[in-house]
Amino acid sequence: MKSLVKQLLRSRAVRRHTAAPADRLHAPTRPYPNGWFCVAFSDEVRPGSLTTRPLMGGEVVVYRTRAGLLRAVRPQCPHLGAHLGVGGRIDGEDIVCPFHKFAFDPSGACVRTGYDLPPPKASLTRYPVREVNGSIYVWWHALGVPPQWEVPVFPMDGRQPFSHDTFDIAGHPQDVIENAFDWGHLPALHGLRDLVIEGSPVAGEPIATVTATARGTVMRRIRQSYTLTVIGLATIAARTRLPRDAGNLYVMLHATPAGPGRIHLRFGTKLELTGPPGLPEPIGRAAALPVARLLSSIAQRVASVDTGADLLMWHHLEHVEQPKLARGDGPIGRYRQWARQFYSEPPGGPTAPVRRSAGPPAVADGDGHPNGTADGHPNGTGEGMVTGDRAADRSEV
Template sequence: MGLSRKYGTAITEGPTPADATGQAPLPYPDGWAAVAFSEELTRGKVLTRPLAGEDVVLYRLGTGALRAVKPYCPHLGAHLGLGKVDGEDLVCPFHFFAFGPDGACVRTGYDTAPPRSPLGQYPVCEVNGAVFVWRHHDGREPDWTVPEWHEVGHRPARSGVWEMAGNAQEVIENSVDLGHFATLHGWKRAEMGGPVRYDGAEFRLSMRAHESAPVLGDFTVDVRVEGYGLAALHADVHTPRIGLRMCTTVLPTAIGPNRMQLRQLNRLTFDEPARLPAPLARAVSRVATRV
C-alpha cells in the first residue's frame, strides 16, 4: 500500500486559527472514530493514538482480534502504550500485570493472585481497511455501525493521514457544501441529484459535476456520497465518458480542541483503458488527477 503518513505534532505546538478566536471549541463527536489503518496493527503490535483529548491504546492479539483500552494501568497507572502483547494478553511494562482479552487481570509480575481491577475497554471494529473506536461522552454503547463498502479495481487502496487544525464536523459538512466544489476545487458547474436523505446516523446524497478538458470536450462526473456519523464519508465517483471509477473514503477524527487527524483511502480504476489511443489516455490521466 502506498503510504503518505504524517503523525506530526506541529499543530499541538501553537494555537490554531479557531483557538485564536477565543470561542469555545466544538464538542467532541460521539460515536465511531477512525484511529488507525488496519495494516498498522500487525499481530502483537501495540499503538497509542489520540482521540478526543485522551490517549487510546490499541493492540492486536495473537488470534488477530483487536482491542482498544484506556491508557493507564489499573494497578499504579503506567502507560499501557509501552506494554507488550503476550499471546492473548496485554502486559503492563511496570510490574508486568497481564490482562486477558476481556480486560480482566490474569496474573501479576509478583506471582500473587490477580486483582479484580480490569482494563477500561472501548468498543472497537475494523472495516474498510480502517480501525474505529467507539467513544461516547456519557458511556453509551454503540447504536450504529460503519458498514463495509464496495471496492473498485484490483489494486490496494492508496492511503494517507494528516494531522491538522479543524473539526470532524466541518469535514462532514463539506460534503453538502455544493458551492465550494466550484470555487475551491475548480469544478465548472455542479448540481445536487436531489435532497440529502437522512436515516439515523447515516446520510446519502448525489451530485453531478459538468466538466470539460482538452481532447475530451465536455463530460460529467457523477458522485454518490454516504456519510456515517461524524466519522466517515464514502464517495463513489464515476465519469462515464472516460470510464473512470473512483472510491474515496474520508475519515476525520477529533484528537483535541480544534485539532484532528484526517485519514483517506482511495481506489481508482478505468473501465476499459486499453481501448484509449495514446493522446486520449494522457488527457484521461490529467483529468483523473484533477478529479
C-alpha cells in the first residue's frame, strides 16, 4: 500500500467534490506547538546511517554512529555551511561533512579536517533527541527552552518490530491529537458501538490517558478494551487487549509539523502474541514472533484503511476556534484548554517563522535520558514499540 492517501483521494466520492487541501486555501492560524516530536522510527536510522527530516519549517539531520549512538544536529556544517545530509557520511563514531571532509565526534566537536591540518574550534549545533518506544523524538521549543518533560516508556517486547507508514498531509498536530477526545467521531466515522469512555487531560500535565470499551465493525460480538496514551501534541499511543489474553495490539500515531500547515503523520501497528499456552511468557513470545510479525503487517494494512478516513478529514479540515459542540462530542473543550500549555504564544496568534535551513531553535542538549535510551542502539532499549521491518512508505498528497 504505497499511496493510501492518493488512492483515497482518487475515490469517487472525493473526485466529485474535488476539495483542495487545507493548506492551499488558508494560512495556518496557530503556531507550532512545543514538545517532543517524532522524526523517524528506529529502524529508519540504522548504525552508520543518516537521514534529513523536515521539522517546523526547517530541517534536522538524524544519524547513528557505528556503535549505535543517536544524534540530531543542525544540517549546516559550521565550516562553510555545507549540508551534512547531502553527501555526508558516518565514519566510525564521527559524522563527516561532504564538502571539505571535516569530521565531528558525538559531542559535536570538530576533530579533524580533510587535509591533515589541525581542526578549528568548531562544533555542530545539536538538538535534544530521545529514542523511546521504537520512535525517535526531537525536542522543539519556539523560545529555545530545554526539555521540560520526558516521553513515557511502554513495557513492550523490543524483539518485535512495528509495521509502519508515513504520510505527508495538510493539517496541524493539535487537530490530529484531538481525535483521542473527539468521541463523537468514533461511531460516526469508524462504526464503533456501545462505547464506554473515560478520561480527560489534566491541566499542566503533558501526558493524558483515555480508556474505552466498544464493539468494532470487524468483531461485532466481541467487546474490545482500549487504552490511549496522549503525549503532548505529538503522539497517540493505543493499546488493545486481544480476547482470551492472546496478546495486545499496539498502534502508534505521530503527528509532526513539517512546515506551515503541513504535517508528517507516522502510523505504526504491532500485534504482540503471548504464544502457545503452557510455555513461560518470554519463551512463548519468542516462539510466536514469526506469526506475530506477519499478522502485524496485515493489521497495519487493515488499520491504515480505517485511519485513512481520518487522514482525509485532517487533510481538508479548517480549524474552528469556537466550535458549536453537541452532547456526545467528548471533552473537546477541556482538551483545547489543556493544549494551550504547549504554545509559547496564544494558539490564535501568528504562525511561527519558517526556518528553511536552520532547523529547530538551539537548546541545551544532554545525553542522559532517564531511561538510558538517548544514546542507545535501536535494540538496546527493550522497548521497540515502532521498529518496523520495512522502511516507511512516504505518500505525498
